[in-house]
Amino acid sequence: MPNDLMLRARISPKGHLDLLSRQEVTALLQVNSGPLARIFRNCSLAVLNHDEYQIDDDQALLERYPDYEVQVIQDERGIKLELRNAPAAAFVDGELIRGINEHLFSVLRDLVYIDSGTARQFDLKSSDGITNAVFRILRNARVLKAGLEPRLVVCWGGHSISCEEYDYSKEVGYQLGLRDMDICTGCGAGAMKGPMKGAAVAHAKQRNSCGQYLGITEPGIIASESPNPIVADLVIMPDIEKRLESFVRLGHAIIVFPGGAGTMEETLYILGVLLDPANARIPLPLVLTGPASAQDHFALMDRFLTETLGPKVKNLYRIIIDDPEEVARYVVKGVREVRDYRRATEDAFYFNWHLRIPLDLQLPFAPTHENMRTLRLTKDRPVNELAGDLRRAFSGIVSGNVKASGLKAIAEQGPFELQGDISIMKPMDELLAAFVAKQRMKLPSANKQYTPCYKLVGA
Structure with missing residues (x-):
């Protein structure tokens, strides 16, 4: 096990998922079990790794931090994430870097929205339905900028x-x-x-x-x-x-x-x-x-x-x-x-x-x-x-x-x-x-x- 670990941290959302209904909180808590649990663990570990270690093999990253855990927990104001055995480089003086905090909650936001949308909202068998799903995921992430002149270069x-x-x-x-x-x-x-x-x-x-x-x-x-x-x-x-x-x-x-x-x-x-x-x-x-x-x-x-x-x-x-x-x-x-x-x-x-x-x-x-x-x-x-x-x-x-x-x-x-x-x-x-x-x-x-x-x- 690497010695560069933050043994335990509890973080609150900043900018994403900070205003939630009870129904939304319930949906987010379901990430702790079922098929989303493994996906969220892997994706959140990649976010915490940011560019400290350049690894393009997800298995190698998982092997470096085998004891890493992440849990969505509820508090009186919504949700928090509890991290255990996370890469210490993602923290400064015990505080998670703000940009990494935003990325972590972005991952949670999208995975849960996609999972619920696939079951109830999106028609993923037709061309128009798939385009609608793409649009709605992007709109939910608040990245569509209405009213701006074209200027986004991919x-x-x-x-x-x-x-x-x-x-x-x-x-x-x-x-x-x-x-x-x-x-x-x-x-x-x-x-x-x-x-x-x-x-x-x-x-x-x-x-x-x-x-x-x-x-x-x-x-x-x-x-x-x-x-x-x-x-x-x-x-x-x-x-x-x-x-x-x-x-x-x-x-x-x-x-x-x-x-x-x-x-x-x-x-x-x-x-x-x-x-x-x-x-x-x-x-x-x-x-x-x-x-x-x-x-x-x-x-x-x-x-x-x-x-x-x-x-x-x-x-x-x-x-x-x-x-x-x-x-x-x-x-x-x-x-x-x-x-x-x-x-x-x-x-x-x-x-x-x-x-x-x-x-x-x-x-x-x-x-x-x-x-x-x-x-x-x-x-x-x-x-x-x-x-x-x-x-x-x-x-x-x-x-x-x-x-x-x-x-x-x-x-x-x-x-x-x-x-x-x-x-x-x-x-x-x-x-x-x-x-x-x-x-x-x-x-x-x-x-x-x-x-x-x-x-x-x-x-």
């Missing part, structure tokens, strides 16, 4: 990146912040933290006290990628598909920094959406960017996309290398076009209702060995559907790399098998090999060499 990128790439993402965030853009990321480390940190400094310089630093995650990811301390608003979505839909419905522009399989999954998701003919006229600027050292990375990524999805896919994104100011200028120009389009079509600024996301991109994909093996990675189908299955392939690789369920499946049954056209498998093999060579799959470990969780058939 930033995707790897948690396992070089210092140079991290500094570059921070500089891009800084340039965006100087132009009063807000930041939304997957809430973890690396390229998810850099843009927020840069924007926070720029907002301070511009005396902008209303900047938004939004982190969106899901239970299978948060335990492997703890929220970074810059995140002011943390939202837990039920699964990766609803997390991805949240990004594209909330964001007014998307920036992709260097990353690995997870970043590729996100990129293929938005391209699958934009390749749908129904979305052909909807503006959503998409930029791929990194420092000069990342030029080969994006060239390989660009080649993979054009060889698998066709040359027209290049019209949907722009690659900008080593020029943070140009990235910010391009994004601001694109966001203005989004604003004008939303006004002309009477769509909301805070949620992109007009964007069509087909049901097959919304339904959760379980990356089992059978499901991975039966993905149709062939070119005899609409290109947006192929992008969807490629997204699922990379989602499975992410699961096999860092998620408890995926790690367990790989340990028991060996690597996932992916098969398809040689014209798809060959560039995919080249891209994944480059991710492995550059240590973009997982955080580097002194004790372990990365073992692929996948096998490409036909490559």
Whole structure:
């Protein structure tokens, strides 16, 4: 057992769940037993871990703190959380850091709301029903900002990146912040933290006290990628598909920094959406960017996309290398076009209702060995559907790399098998090999060499 433990602490909500009805208190107390208990324990431990120990294996984190416990308790004014054997780094002079306090109660808020909503409120079998669920979860978390001009930039990128790439993402965030853009990321480390940190400094310089630093995650990811301390608003979505839909419905522009399989999954998701003919006229600027050292990375990524999805896919994104100011200028120009389009079509600024996301991109994909093996990675189908299955392939690789369920499946049954056209498998093999060579799959470990969780058939 590590000796850096806070043996016992009792904390009250600050900003979240501080005004509750008796019925809401009863619902929250149910977290102490049943299926939510384990999920809340794992997610809350990840929040308490914040960025003290960079671990992208949730099992390793659980093994470090095997005696950690969390209980929801009732008092005369609502609820409190009782923590035992929690990481001491989350406390200062015996007091829990305020940002971590907010994150803990955000996790509790979302898990309970999702659990109750799934049973009684949400229709999760239709496309409109799923979009409604995404909207209501975000609204319940109070992250939808009505009345504001479009300015939320979604930033995707790897948690396992070089210092140079991290500094570059921070500089891009800084340039965006100087132009009063807000930041939304997957809430973890690396390229998810850099843009927020840069924007926070720029907002301070511009005396902008209303900047938004939004982190969106899901239970299978948060335990492997703890929220970074810059995140002011943390939202837990039920699964990766609803997390991805949240990004594209909330964001007014998307920036992709260097990353690995997870970043590729996100990129293929938005391209699958934009390749749908129904979305052909909807503006959503998409930029791929990194420092000069990342030029080969994006060239390989660009080649993979054009060889698998066709040359027209290049019209949907722009690659900008080593020029943070140009990235910010391009994004601001694109966001203005989004604003004008939303006004002309009477769509909301805070949620992109007009964007069509087909049901097959919304339904959760379980990356089992059978499901991975039966993905149709062939070119005899609409290109947006192929992008969807490629997204699922990379989602499975992410699961096999860092998620408890995926790690367990790989340990028991060996690597996932992916098969398809040689014209798809060959560039995919080249891209994944480059991710492995550059240590973009997982955080580097002194004790372990990365073992692929996948096998490409036909490559």
